[in-house]
Amino acid sequence: xxxxxxxxxxxxxxxxxxxxxxxxxxxxxxxxxxxxxxxxxxxxxxxxxxxxxxxxxxxxxxxxxxxxxxxxxxxxxxxxxxxxxxxxxxxxxxxxxxxxxxxxxxxxxxxxxxxxxxxxxxxxxxxxxxxxxxxxxxxxxxxxxxxxxxxxxxxxxxxxxxxxxxxxxxxxxxxxxxxxxxxxxxxxxxx
Numbered sequence: 480x481x482x483x484x485x486x487x488x489x490x491x492x493x494x495x496x497x498x499x500x501x502x503x504x505x506x507x508x509x510x511x512x513x514x515x516x517x518x519x520x521x522x523x524x525x526x527x528x529x530x531x532x533x534x535x536x537x538x539x540x541x542x543x544x545x546x547x548x549x550x551x552x553x554x555x556x557x558x559x560x561x562x563x564x565x566x567x568x569x570x571x572x573x574x575x576x577x578x579x580x581x582x583x584x585x586x587x588x589x590x591x592x593x594x595x596x597x598x599x600x601x602x603x604x605x606x607x608x609x610x611x612x613x614x615x616x617x618x619x620x621x622x623x624x625x626x627x628x629x630x631x632x633x634x635x636x637x638x639x640x641x642x643x644x645x646x647x648x649x650x651x652x653x654x655x656x657x658x659x660x661x662x663x664x665x666x667x668x669x670x
Contacts (some may be wrong), residue, residue: 487564490571490583499565499635504608504627508558512551519547553578563613563623563632565639570613572621588643590616594636596629 483497491497523540560575570586591613598609609629613621613636626632 483562483564487562487571487573490564490573491566492568495566495568497564497566498639499632501563501565501611501623501626501629501632503558503561503623504606504625505558506602506606506608507625508554511554515547515551515554519550520544561623563611563621565632565635567639567643569643570636572613584621586613586615586621588640589647591636591640592616594633596626596633598629 483500487497523543527536527540557575560573560581562573564571564573569588570591572584572586573581574583575581593614594611595614596609596611598604603609607628608625611623611626611629611632615621
């Protein structure tokens with residue numbers, strides 16, 4: 480949570496704490512990572528070791544591998560930056576679409592209708608991932624595909640929402656009590 484607080488601090492209010500985060504499962508980047516490893520490292524260095532060991536091909540393999548590494552970093556950042564941050568004040572939905580394109584939406588707990596998840600398939604069941612939907616009263620639902628541990632995430636959202644709303648009710652009750660006390664005191668002074 481410390482790393483996430485540093486990375487996503489610009490999307491948090493002052494004093495807001497991240498209680499839970501919902502990321503995509505690592506299975507979502509497994510295939511692209513293997514493709515980058517195969518085409519970016521295995522093939523160029525395999526060809527170099529099989530006989531094309533000239534200085535020119537060495538530098539071509541180095542540049543090709545460096546480009547593949549940058550592509551892998553892009554995939555990794557894209558995977559990590561698509562997240563729901565469950566905080567003590569609400570839910571921040573982050574979506575990263577590229578280096579210069581991202582979006583963040585804040586959803587208050589009072590606006591959350593519910594959370595649903597769908598686990599389909601053998602690997603999804605075994606590895607523990609599924610699609611999650613955050614249902615909002617405005618009708619603008621948010622979806623995170625291949626979410627890691629969706630049942631645990633749903634329970635965390637429900638727990639945080641319950642704690643927030645209970646705290647809000649207690650605060651509202653205290654404010655109402657203070658207001659009624661002031662009204663009664665003012666009414667008594669009038670008589």
